[in-house]
Amino acid sequence: xxxxxxxxxxxxxxxxxxxETPVAFTDTLxxxxxxxxxxxxxxxxxxxxxxxxxxxxxxGADKIAIPGKHATDDERLEVYRKLGSPADxxxxxxxxxxxxxxxxxxxxxxxxxxxxLSTNQASKVVDFLKDTFTQAQSQNEYxxxxxxxxxxxxxxxxxxxxxxxxxERARSAxxxxxxxxxxxxxxxxxxxxxxxxxxxxxxxxxxxxxxxSEDALGGPTSEQISTPAELEKEKRELMVTGSxxxxxxxxxxxxxxxxxxxxxxxxxxxxxxG
Numbered sequence: 627x628x629x630x631x632x633x634x635x636x637x638x639x640x641x642x643x644x645x646e647t648p649v650a651f652t653d654t655l656x657x658x659x660x661x662x663x664x665x666x667x668x669x670x671x672x673x674x675x676x677x678x679x680x681x682x683x684x685x686g687a688d689k690i691a692i693p694g695k696h697a698t699d700d701e702r703l704e705v706y707r708k709l710g711s712p713a714d715x716x717x718x719x720x721x722x723x724x725x726x727x728x729x730x731x732x733x734x735x736x737x738x739x740x741x742x743l744s745t746n747q748a749s750k751v752v753d754f755l756k757d758t759f760t761q762a763q764s765q766n767e768y769x770x771x772x773x774x775x776x777x778x779x780x781x782x783x784x785x786x787x788x789x790x791x792x793x794e795r796a797r798s799a800x801x802x803x804x805x806x807x808x809x810x811x812x813x814x815x816x817x818x819x820x821x822x823x824x825x826x827x828x829x830x831x832x833x834x835x836x837x838x839s840e841d842a843l844g845g846p847t848s849e850q851i852s853t854p855a856e857l858e859k860e861k862r863e864l865m866v867t868g869s870x871x872x873x874x875x876x877x878x879x880x881x882x883x884x885x886x887x888x889x890x891x892x893x894x895x896x897x898x899x900g
Contacts, residue, residue, distance in 0.1 A: 706742025706743075706744075709742075710744035710746070712739065712745065715736060715738075717745065718735045718748055719745055720748055720749050720752055721752075723752075725756065725759055738751070769817075769818060770817065770819050773819050777819070777824065777825045781825055781828065786853055786857075787851055788850075788851040788852060788856075791850065792832045792851075792853070793828065793832075795832055795835035799831040799834045803831075803834070807822070810822030852892075857889050857892055857893050858893065860889060861890075861893070864882050864886050864889075865886060871886060
């Protein structure tokens with residue numbers, strides 16, 4: 627390759643490198659502008675043009691200075707007023723839910739005004755509080771109902787078929803001792819349930835009912851239904867070692883056997899159905 631060809635090839639190579647290497651926008655500016663940091667964020671002339679157009683549109687527009695960290699409360703409130711906070715509480719047109727009393731509504735408006743909230747902002751806070759309260763109330767109601775269901779299941783497990791009678795006798799004992807069962811439905815416990823839903827209270831009055839006369843309880847006299855525990859106790863007593871149940875020669879053997887069978891039917895009705 628001769629020297630002329632080498633020069634041409636070298637020149638073409640330099641031009642290719644120059645074309646591949648992008649030129650920074652600030653490098654195209656005059657010397658008096660190149661070092662100015664105001665242009666550092668611009669990538670091309672289009673960006674500079676857009677910034678200029680935006681600046682032109684802002685000329686004559688209302689401007690609100692942002693309060694500094696040493697601004698007074700009055701200075702901050704002045705800014706909030708410009709941003710939409712009313713001059714006094716009468717400027718708040720808010721739809722309060724029923725859960726707010728008149729006093730609470732007034733106190734909320736005073737607090738909102740003191741903190742420079744606009745009507746829109748204050749309304750959104752009220753909506754948030756309403757939704758939060760509603761969700762919490764629903765959860766509490768669900769929890770209370772779940773506790774009631776659990777308490778009932780506990781008594782059903784303990785009393786079995788005797789439960790309706792036990793509950794009625796417990797209620798009768800309450801009326802006999804207190805004159806009315808209204809107290810059981812009017813006192814709310816800390817878990818959201820009523821006094822009459824508490825299994826310990828129900829057991830207590832059911833026990834009291836077993837200790838006082840039928841006349842004192844009032845209402846028609848009916849044969850007392852045994853609980854599963856009472857049925858099991860009677861069965862164990864019938865089947866104790868040496869009882870007629872185990873001796874086919876004993877004159878009461880058949881009576882004992884039939885009674886145990888009857889107890890099993892009450893204790894395990896699902897076996898009888900099968």
